[in-house]
Amino acid sequence: GRLKAVWISRNDTLLEDARRDWTAIGGSASDITPQSAWKQADAIRMDRGVLFTTYATLRQPARGMRLSRLDQIVGWLGADFDGVIAFDEAHAMANAAGGGQGARGPKKASQQGMAGLALQNRLPNARVMYVSATGATTPENLAYAARLGLWGGPEAPFNTRDAFMDAVEKGGVAVMELIARELKALGLYIARSLSFDGVEYQALRHVLTGDDVEIWNAWADAYQLIHQNLRAALEAVGITEDGKAKSGQAASAVMSAFEGAKLRFFGALLAGLKSPTLIAAIRDDLVQGRSSVVQIVSTNEAVMERRLAEIPPEEWNNLTIDLTPKDQVLDYLMGAFPIAAMEATPDEEGNVTMRPLIVDGQPVVSQEALRLREALVVHLACLPAVPGVLDAVLGALGPDNVAEITGRSRRVVLRDGRRVVERRSASSAKAETDAFMSGKKRVLVFSDAGGTGRSYHADLNCRNQDRRRHYLCEPGWRADAAIQGLGRSHRTNQAHAPLFCPVTTDIHGEKRITSTISRRLDSLGALTKGERRTAGNGLFRPEDNLESPWAHRALQAFYVALHWGNVPAMDRVTFEQKTGLQLLDSDGQLKKAEDLPPMNTWL
Secondary structure, X not given: OOOEEEEEEOOHHHHHHHHHHHHHOOOOXXXXXXXXXXXXXXXXXXXXXXXXXXXXXXXXXXXXXXXXHHHHHHHHHOOOOOXXXXXXXXXXXXXXXXXXXXXXXXXXXXXXXXXXXXXXXXXXXXXXXXXXXXXOOOHHHHOOOHHHOOEOOOOOOEOOHHHHHHHHHHHOHHHHHHHHHHHHHOOOOXXXXXXXXXXXXXXXXXXXXXXXXXXXXXXXXXXXXHHHHHHHHHHHHOOEEOOEEOOHHHHHHHHHHHHHHHHHHHHXXXXXXXXXXXXXXXXXXXXXXXXXXXXXXXOOXXXXXXXXXXXXXXXXXXXXXXXXXXXXXXXXXXXXXXXXXXXXXXXXXXXXXXXXXXXXXXXXXXXXXXXXXHHHHHHHHOOOOOOOHHHHHHHXXXXXXXXXXXXXXXXXXXXXXXEEEEEOOOOHHHHHHHHHXXXXXXXXXXXXXXXXXXXXXXXXXOOOOOOEEEEEOOOOOOHHHHHHHHOOOOOOOEOOOOEEEXXXXXXXXXXXXXXXXXXXHHHHHHHHHOOOOOOXXXXXXXXXXXXXXXXXXXXXXXXXXXXXXXXXXXXXXXXXHHHOOOOEOOOOOEOOHHHOOOHHHHO
C-alpha cells in the first residue's frame, strides 16, 4: 500500500490531538512525526509514516543553501506521489489567491494559502482531502480548494476562478447553497455534523445597572469628542480642507484606524460590563456540579506588554497598575491620532498623495492637532475603567481555579494580596487543559489561540465528566472562529452534551456584533452545508442579520423619517453630531438613496 502521508494542521500544539485521534482508530502514536524533527537544511529520512506539519512551517521560504519547507516535503514524497495529503483546519488557507475588498482596499493573498496551493500543484497525483468545520465564510476563501473541480478543468462548470467568484457574487447565498449541494451529489463533498440531541441553549442576559449606564454613556460621549477632535485634527494637519479630503486614501486610513479602535474598545467594554453576571453564573455552575467554559476574543495582551515595558522588572512582584480596555484608547491616541503636518503632492495624473511636511530634516508637528490630542488624554484620564473579562474572571475566582488557554506569554495576577507578573511557557496551554480535563480546575477561559482543534468537552476518557456550560461571552467578528470555539465543548465520546449560553446585555448597540456574525453564518452555512441556516446551530437567528435587503430598506426609511422630523427620540442634527454621518448634500437637501451612508457604515 501507500506508506507515506502528510497531515497539515493549524499549529504545533495540535500534534498531540492528531496522535490522540490516530490512536483512537487503531494507529500508533509513533506513526506521526512532526516536520520540525528535521532541520530545514536536512532531508527527511523516514521510510514510512505520517509527516505532521503546520501551515506556518509550510510557508517558510528557502534560506541560502537551505531548501524551503515545501521543497523538503516534495523531496521526501517524490513528484509522482499519489498518497494522501490531509489539509486539517483547511480554513487556515483562506484567501489563498487574494481578491475581495477589505476595509483598506483589495486583500492580498495569504502566504500560507499560497503555500498550500503550491503543494497541491507540485504533487498533481496526490489524493487531497480538505477538512474543516468552517470551510469558508466568503467565496474567495475557497480559493485553496482547487481539487474540488469548480474551475479550470475540462469538465469544470467555470473556466477560471474569477468566473466562479463573479457568478457567486451575482447569485449570492442561493448560489452558494446550490454549489454545496451539487458537490455533495457528485461525492466530492461531505458535510457531517454531530447530533445536537441533548444540547441546550440558554441565554444569559446582563441587565445594566445605573453605574453601568453611566460608564457606557461616559465613553459614548468621549468617543463623540474624539471624533470631533479627529476631524479638527485632519484640518489642522492639512489632510482635509473645509471638510473635504485632499487625499481620499489618507483620510480613509485615518478614519479606518479610528473606527477599528472604537469597535475593539466597545467590544472589550461590553464584555467587561457582563463580568459580574458571568462570574455569578460560574459560581452557580460550580455549586450545581457543572464545569464552565468561557469563550472570549480580547486578552488585552498588547496593552499589558507595553505597560510592563515601562516598568523595571524588579518591580514586577508588586505592581500598582490597572490594565483595562481604557488603555487601548490611550494607546490609539498616542500612536494613531494625526499630529504630523502633511503636504499634498499631486502626480502627473492628478492623483494626490499626502506626505509628512519636513523642515530641516525633521517632521513638523501641528501644534493645534497636538493640543487636541492632549485635551483628549486629559479628559480620558478622568473616565471610569472596567477590567477585561479575562482578568475579571481570574481576579474573582483565582488563577489556581481557572485554566487559561490564550496566547499570552505573561499575565498579571493577584497572589497573596499583591499583583505580580507570571510567565507562561509554550507548554502552559497543555498543562492548563490537562488540569481542566482532570478536574483540578473546573473553569476554563479560552481565546482564539485555544479555539481550534482542542477538546474541552465531558470526555468519557477523562476524569472531569461534569456537564459543560459554554459561555459565548465575546463572539468576535469572525463567524468561523465563533463556531470553531463552540465546537470545543461539543465533541464525540462525551458523557454529557453541553449547555450553550450566549452572554448578552440590554445594550442595543450589541446587535452590531451579532449582525455581522449572523450575516457571515448565512454564507458559511450555504458554503459548508448547502443550507444557509445550519452553521449557527440555532444560536443566532436570521433576523439578527441587520445587513439583509429588508434591513437596507428599513434604514432608508429611517433616514427619510429622520430628515422630516418623524423620529421622536432624535432629530437629524443630533444624529449627525453623534454619528459623524452626513445626510444632506451641498444644497441642504436629503442625499439620494445611493449616496446616503450604507448599512455597514451606519452600523
